[in-house]
Amino acid sequence: MVMKEPRKGVLGLHLSAESERAVRAALEAAGCRYTAQRGAVFGFLEHARNHPTAEEVYRVVRRAMPRISLATVYKALEALVAAGLATKLTNGDGSARYDCRGEDHYHLRDVSTGEIHDLPVAFDRELLSKLDPALVARLAADGFEVTGYRLEVLGRFAK
Numbered sequence: 001m002v003m004k005e006p007r008k009g010v011l012g013l014h015l016s017a018e019s020e021r022a023v024r025a026a027l028e029a030a031g032c033r034y035t036a037q038r039g040a041v042f043g044f045l046e047h048a049r050n051h052p053t054a055e056e057v058y059r060v061v062r063r064a065m066p067r068i069s070l071a072t073v074y075k076a077l078e079a080l081v082a083a084g085l086a087t088k089l090t091n092g093d094g095s096a097r098y099d100c101r102g103e104d105h106y107h108l109r110d111v112s113t114g115e116i117h118d119l120p121v122a123f124d125r126e127l128l129s130k131l132d133p134a135l136v137a138r139l140a141a142d143g144f145e146v147t148g149y150r151l152e153v154l155g156r157f158a159k
């Protein structure tokens with residue numbers, strides 16, 4: 001028989017019952033179906049520390065679900081993003097990485113490899129007004145409501 005469920009406890013793909021309920025509810029609220037594959041993709045993303053690409057998610061999830069396709073992984077990731085369970089981090093070259101850490105945080109990007117890591121520093125809600133105390137008000141006067149900001153530190157790791 002072909003295994004349809006992820007092997008429990010393997011690769012961090014298994015969701016707790018509580019986690020599965022939360023993922024299911026968020027997907028359904030966004031008009032997306034919950035499937036075992038989507039659960040497994042979320043389970044991997046939740047434990048991944050390196051903001052994987054869709055291909056990296058596919059390589060790992062496939063070990064537990066050999067019949068999953070790359071297209072299914074892409075659709076699962078898009079559904080998780082639509083449900084607010086993950087964030088898509090796009091790059092200028094069209095590549096994308098995925099993050100399911102919910103709270104605001106900063107990133108570091110290795111420009112040689114494209115890898116993204118979380119920056120070990122607290123998020124500063126006041127950073128924009130530190131750049132310019134009048135900035136948010138000036139943007140509001142132009143009809144632009146600030147809802148947040150992103151910060152990415154660029155560089156490369158020594159070989």
Ligand SMILES: [Zn+2]
Pocket residue numbers: 051099101105106107117118
């Ligand atoms: Zn992150």
